[in-house]
Every structure is written in C-alpha cells, then in structure tokens.
Amino acid sequence: MHKKSFYLTCFLMLSKFVCSQTVGENRIIDYLENITYPEFSGVVLMAQKDSVFFEKAYGYASLEYDVKNRVNTLFNTASITKTMTAVAALQLVEKGLLDLEVPVGNYLPNYPNQTVRDSVTAHQLLTHTSGLNNFLVDESQNMGKLDLVDIKDYLPFFATKPLLFSPGSKYAYSASGYMVIGLLIEKLSGLSYHQYLDEHVFAKAGMENTLAIPLDSIVKNKASGYTSYFGESNTYSKNDTFLEMANPAGFYYSNTEDLLKFFKALKNYRLISESLTKKMMSPLVKGYYTNYGFGISVDNRWGQTIVGHTGGWYGVQCELMYFEKDEITAIILSNVDTAEGKGMNKISNYIKHVLANKTIPKSK
Template identity: 45%
Template sequence: MRNFILFLFSITIIITNNLYSQNNKKLDSEIASFLDTLKPETFSGIILVGKNDSILEERTYGYSNIENKIKIDKSTKFHIASITKSFTAVGILKLYEQGKVDLNKPIGNYIENYPNQRVLDSVTIHQLLTHTAGTKAIYGEDYQKSNKDRYRELEDYLPLFANDSLNFQPGSKYEYNGGGFVLLGLIIQNVTGENYYDYLQKSIFDPIGMDQTKALEIDGVNYNTADGYSIYLREDKSLAKNDYLISKASGASGYYSTAEDLFKFSKTLRNYGLLNKGTTELMLKPKVKCYNTHLGYGIDIDKRYEETIIGHSGGWYGIRCEWMDFSDSNYTVIILSNFDNNGQQEVSDFFKTKISRKLEVK
C-alpha cells in the first residue's frame, strides 16, 4: 500500500512538472508574439525579458536620434530617471550593513553645514528612503527654468529645496519627492569621504559588471545615448527633444544605463549579491502604502497581482522606464523608452497581466 501511494505521489509530481513546463513554454511564446507586434510608431526603446537569471528576449525599436536616423541597439544607454533611487538605496544599505549608519537616527549625525536645522534634528534615513520625511521635490519650476550646466555635484541641487520648510511632520505621511534622495547621496559622501558617483561606481557597478551605467556630464561627449522626445513640450503635441531639461544625476534621478546592465542589477540584488540576505529582505519588506502599491527602501513592492512585483519606474519629459522583477515566476522585465507617449505603459501592463494576473479588489 505504501509503495502504491509513493507511486501515485511520483506520478502527480511528474504530471505537475510537465504542466508547469508546458505553461511556461506557452507564456514564453505569447511574450515573443507580443514583442513581434510592436512598432516604432507606438513604442521606441528596448525591452528585455529575463527568466531564471538568463535573457529570454531582448528587442529594440525605433531611433536613439530621430534627426540623424540612428537606430536603437542593445548597447544604447537610456536615461533611467527615478530607477536611480534604487542605486542610492543600495548604496546607503551597504553602509548600514557595515555599521556606519543607523537608519533611525536623525540625519544630523551624518550631514553638516546644512541650512535647515530642523531637517537635521528630526529626519531619519528611514524616512528619506520611504518618502516620509516631508522634504521638497527638486524637479519643479525652479529646476526647469535653471541652467542645467550648474548641476555638477550633489551639492548643486541643494538650493532647489534645502532652505524650504518641511511639507509635514517627518514620519506622519507619504509624499513622493526627490530631495530626500539628494540628502541620502550627501550622507554617502560624508560617511565614506568619497564622491557619491565614485562610491556607486566602486561599490555597485564595477563589482557586478555594470559597465554601461554612468552619471553622464551633459556637456561631455556621450556615445550611444538615446535622446528623449516628448509630446508635452509643444502645444500641438508634436515630438520635441528634451535636452534642455536634462542634467547630471542627482541621487534621485539622472543615471544612464542599458537594459542588460539593469538586468544584472536586478538578478544580483535578488540573489543577495549586492546586499546580504537580511539586508536585502529589509530593503524589500513593505514599509509604507503609497499611491497604488507599497514601498520598501528605494523600491516599489506591487501586491496588486497574484505574485509580488518588485522594482522601480521612472518618468520625465521624453523618458519612460520600468524595471519589474516577478517574485514567484522568476521573470524580470526591463522597459526603457525615449518617448513619453503611452507606449511604455501599454507594454508594462501587458507583462503584469500576462505573467501575473491582477487580483480583484474586494
């Protein structure tokens, strides 16, 4: 009798594995078919689909420079906007692992010569990482009207928000902003004695081979980067270049990267290659409820689907991007676009609903 039960159990496992394999092959085929249907008129950029730490699909569409008809290729670097925040968060959490920062102490322990003493006395690293500090946004009207050549170092962004009062009592609510991640970058500099950009290069990008991820100088010679094109800069909604709205990375936004580099970042983070297991789990644990999802430390945690999706999105004039890591099925999707039409969002929605069906709201 016991042998018969073991036999039935074995048969069940085999059938289950076969069904799982067939379903996976069907999904992979549906993904390929969807990517075949995309046209440069509706989506301009690159889409990478990873599975079990290997690249399953990588497709390019459209031009990195429309005027000169330069096609996007797999090595094209895209502005990744707020995905930059995840780099900054990992940088801070490395210092936490080393015992060099306390996430719950006032940031005045790590920053000096800052004009707003209340911020130093009442705001913590935890609050900066979770957008609950009450700091101001930085990419508003003052930034848009300013000369972007002035932003060479993190400190150059401080006049955009450092003298302003906090929007609310720290820790009392969630409000997405960029100023807090500039402060996190300054903490990295003050604690390590290194330039923020050099620290990320040495501690994150170089060790895992993210060779194409850079904080580019806007007046430098930057090869194979995608120019951004926006439909929101002209009244007639015709495409316009966004170059006068771009500056060097701030800690909150502005890095350039490739789809393959972001895939390296995603799989290394998931496999505890950037942070140890305990710190990675701390980063990925939901801390606050934000607009539609939850937030960990510098990372979105989307629980609206049958499996949790972690990652980050980014957007600006002429920029749309998203990194998604599906926790159960081991798919990773990187979407980088140099158009700000709805193309990226439609691609994102396809993958979220195809890989992990959206849960019904009760």
C-alpha cells in the same frame, strides 16, 4: 514498474508546470514581437530565473540622424537610479556607518535646515516620508540647463524650504530626500557619490555600461530623449536642456543588460545581506498607488508581488519589474515619453496583465 510510474508522474507534473509558465511567456513574446515604431521607441528585455528569453530594440536613438536603437543602447534611467542609491546607503548601514533611525544632523551637522537636521532620519528619506519636497517637479521650470554636477549644486533648490509635513507622518515622493541620502553617502564613505556607486555597486554587479553623463553629452550608442510633454504635444521636442548629470535621485545612463546584472546581484544578495535585501523589498510604507520599501516599490495590487521602480522625465520613460512568483524580470527603457496607456506604459500594463492579472486600462 513502481519506480517507472513514479518517474513518469514526476515528469508529467514537471512538464505541466513548465508549460504553464511557457504559456505566459509566449503570450508576452508574441505581443512584443508585434510592437512597431512609433508605437514604442526603446528596448525591452525579459528574463526568467536570470536567463534572458526576450530582448528587442524598437525605434530610433536619433530621429534627426535616422539612427536606430539597439539592444545595448544607453538610455536615461531616471528614477530607477533611486534603487541604486538605496543600495549604496544600505551598504553603509551594514558597515555600521549609518543608523537609519537617528536624525541626519548626527552626520550632517552643517546641513542648512535645522528641522531636517533635528527631525529627519535616513529611513524617512529612503521611504519618501521625510516631508522634503520634490524639487524636480517644483523647480523644473527654474532649473533649465545649469551647471549641476555635484550634489551641493542642487541644495539651493530645496535645502532651505520648509517641510511639507511632520517627518514620518505621510508619504510624498521626494527627489530632494534622495539628494540628502547622497550627501550622507559622500560624508560617511569619504568618496563622491559617483565614485561610491562605481566602486561599490556597479563594479560588484559587473555593470560596465552605466554612466553619469549629461543629457547632451556625445557618447557612442546613447539614445537622445524626445518629449511629447507626456502626451500634451502632438510633436516631439528633443530634450537636452533639463538637468545635466546623474544624481542620487535619478538620471544614470544604462542599458538593459546592465540593469539585469544590477537586479540579479541585488536579489541574489551580492550587494547587501539577505536580511537587509528582504527588508528593502518589503512594504514599509503606503505610497500613492503601491507600497514602498527602501528605494523600491512593492506592488501587491494584483495576482502576485511585483517589486521594482519606474522612471519618467522629459524624453524618458522606463520601468524595472520583478514578478516574484514567476521569477521573471522585465526591463523597459524608452527615449520617448508618452501619455498614460501608451508607449512604455502600454507594454508594462500588458506584461502585468499576463503575469499578474492586471486589468488593462483603456487607451485614451
């Protein structure tokens, strides 16, 4: 009788735990099932302990040709790419090729900015504390559709510009800093940035659908990007004019399945060691709204720690989130940008509301 009572108690406690988890998951599923286009265009995936419990496509990959999004459609991932770049750099740290705390001039003696060569470290580049500008914002109107393929092609947009502040003294989100990380990856590995990620990140994670392709490339099952200029326009314009290729700061194409594979490999220590992964995902610096590790945000503002990264550009909005307490991964990819509180942001806010008690902002 005592043994039966013990097992019954354990069963009831386990059932209560499972049910408490399921309530939140079911609330999210009910919410996501009722999302319709044009409220959202893209794909949402939810997984708990690496097992997918929800995945659905919404809206259109091509508005002009009436082609619907599918769960395996390729979307531009914008700045989620920074997390992949950070992993590549940290692999070089583990190999003893890169020291995070020495000036980058030790590795890039010909970099065309002496202050950067002498004062900026890889640690600062990865945590956005280098003082380099954000060329994607500062120079976007001058870039247009250019022949930007190799990392060196981007250097004229930022390399000779003065630093915004003394390295290490402040936080300022910087695509330029991640371009320099890309140069380090190339110099120390002997491979191009894209080759290195293909061989040492994507292959290790089993990512077969993550591609460095131009925005206007003709690829089967790729979503076109449609911009409202983040809510400033009431009509959409197709974005095939801003930037060309994936680079260390952003813009790889991928799908929810591959991004889940990537994050599973990362958090299960298959890409870098446990100790370095934990340091990567720790709150190393204070960002604008959240803390930031190496290429990943660490958000402790609500009921649990959320690690991940957002991405946004013309015709792109996306987010990868991992809720540590519940062990739930949420991936939202959209080929439409919207105003704050709508589209991808609205879905992200609801998931955070259910899993982390975030107050949902009122839609404008």
